[in-house]
Amino acid sequence: MNLELFIANRIRTGGISGKRLAQPVVKVSIAGIIIGMVVMLISIATGMGFQKEIREKIIGFGSHIQVVSYDFNLSYETNPINRDSLLEKQLSEVPGILHIQRFATKPGILKTNNQMQGMILRGVGPEFDWSFFRTIIKEGDTLTLSDDKTSSGILISDDVAKMLQLKVGDKAPMYFFEDQIRARNFRVAGIFDSNLPDLDKTFILCDIRQVQRLNNWSYNQIAGYELLAQDFENIMETGAMVADVVAGYISPDGAMLRTRTIQQTQPQIFGWLDLLDMNIAVIIGLIVLVAGFNMITGLLILILERTNMIGILKAMGLADWPLRKVFLTLASHIALKGLFWGNLAGLTFCMLQKQFGIIKLNPENYFLETVPIHLTWTSILLLNAGAILAIFLMMLGPSYLAAKISPVKAIRFE
Template sequence: MNFSHYVAKKIAFTEDKSFTKIIIRIAMATIAVSLAVMIMASAVTQGFKKEITEKIFGFWGHIHITDSNITRFFEVVPIDGDIAEFDEIRNIKQVHYDGETSFMGTPFGKKTIEMASYGGVAGVYPYIIKPGLVTTKKNIHGLLLKGLDKNYKWAAMEKFLVDGRFISYDSDSSLQEIVLSQNIANKLVLKTGDKIILSFVKNNVQWKRRFTVTGIYNTGLEEYDKRLALIDINVLREVEEWSDHEVQGMEVVLDDIRDLDIMADYIYYENVPSNLYVESIRSKFPSIFEWLNLQNINERVITNLMILVGLINMATVLLILVLERTRMIGILKALGAGQWQIRKIFLFHAGYILLFGLLAGNVIGLGLAFLQKKFGFIKLDENNYYLDTAPVFIDGWHIAWLNVGTFFLTLLFLVIPTMVVARISPLKTIRFE
């Protein structure tokens, strides 16, 4: 066994001074709390990103293809939904491209390498979005109607359904069915089974039809829940006097969200004709994604603060350990031990403290994360945070990097306070004792 390691192990596990024990326990507790806070900050931030992006992409898809002349989100300009290019997009399995070398998502160097997408296209679905007016016996409310067909990814939408069902395309009744958000239903005091009147304006002529509320959904994204309802796409085709193959846009759903930017560029440059425009949902609704990026900044600030607390704490503890062992240091120097050998004794000792602190921090942090995931005891204002409870997503690799990074960064920093060993004179310490 290494000499420094052997001595460190002896003094670490046979410490009999009560003051030193208290200091070491405080150090372990500080490291444990710091890591637990970092784990919770990471888990909640990752949870926010995962839950909210899943809601957005689950409801809106990943990429929209529309007429290139559209200037507003709900401007109704038809495109041909049956062109061969859309079949080509449906058949995309993987895309190869030249990418930058990177580490953990951060590009470095100037070298480019051939890379491949994580997946391909899962589906392409037509849609039409048009403003309308809903009228009940007591209320009037403006909204956006999103028309979808029977092949839409309704199974993926089930998690948003609060009451009732989605549109049934097995009969003609689908042309009189509507799915409202819980936000709209509450404002208009509606429930499943209630009747409403929808009004549209086309060429200065008002178009009205009676609909039955068959379902109520809730995504928690108030910005969209307060104005969006779902109906059969053929209703809006009838209003616009379009043919069966005309749509406002095509919604592309990907196998993997990480391919969003690559696929959007690939489809735009390689697949669609020049009269069509391709836009990712990240570009279409930037405000939410900018808000999510702010959460990353918050996580980094918390992590840096906790690491700083740990560094200061461990440096203080190490200095106390060195000062309490001055006689031992003097004797070891007198016996011929080198400066670095003695400094490594205290680094190994600090390493033991760190390991026990990190172990406790993992138990506390992961324990709290699992409890939050199971019971959701941290509640949020859904109007401000898009969710009613703080979401948790535990990324094993990220947690591992937090542990490894904290351990080695702290040990590297502790090399500095061990330099005080060089100032200790063996003659003075032995004579003093």
């Protein structure tokens, strides 16, 4: 049997005579690592979960990438572009693009007898991907659209419905101000709640034909295309490939196109989400330091307790490196055991929270109803590898101190 491993196991179990502090110190050190690992896992899971949930809500209202007219118009009164089946085919063939859909917008005022609210009418076509809105529908249903018939149904948010006292099935008149006031009577087909007030109080979803008529556009004229990408992490690369496709496009009337990603259209929100990465890094750094110092303290106590043993082993001819390996082996056992139980406890909590939503949140403050959880195997493995490396590096100092103890002084040590 390996001598260093044998001595380390005897120290850990208290099998070597002495002051019997080994077992309590080992247990405290393991407990510290378990708590630290649980906190780090929960920090990463909730941070990534919050980013993912908010990101999906923003993308649900605006897609990953938009292709629009190449102009300097930043308002919702957009200049139209013409539909082009060849361009749509080229965009669908871009690697990473999953879905293409048309959109058009028109600002107006939604008014009832006692209240009014400025809104953006967002027209969508039959090909629109309703998967996000189906998850946030509270009453009614999504719109049923076709190319043959114009729908008068609209989707409004729960905030707007309460403000204007509207219910599913109610008529909702909307007014548009141009050279003359134009009015349209819509019917509330569904009520959604994304818990994002800025978006909920801004957008109404309707049939794209309604917006085309209000803008005096033909059926083939739209504000642009919305592209849903496969992976948000590669959105910049995918956006660049889409930009390459549209860069050489010129319509028969001479119009040119440009692209914009969701990060460019919503820079404030994504800048805010990026700050979460820094917060997570700070929390993990602090936890690793606390757990590391806890390990250092524990190992120093063990070295102090076994000073006589160290002196006897050195007097018997044990070299410095094998002696250091004894305490590094002991530290590795403590770290691995703590990481195992810490991962088990942390992942169990994360799975329970993701499945049952045990811990609730106030949507008015956090934009979510429960604490979100999202973890990947890559993040778990990197976290564990980083923790092991940090703890090992911190253990080098105390083990070096054990090797420098004088045999004569150590044997006489009380």
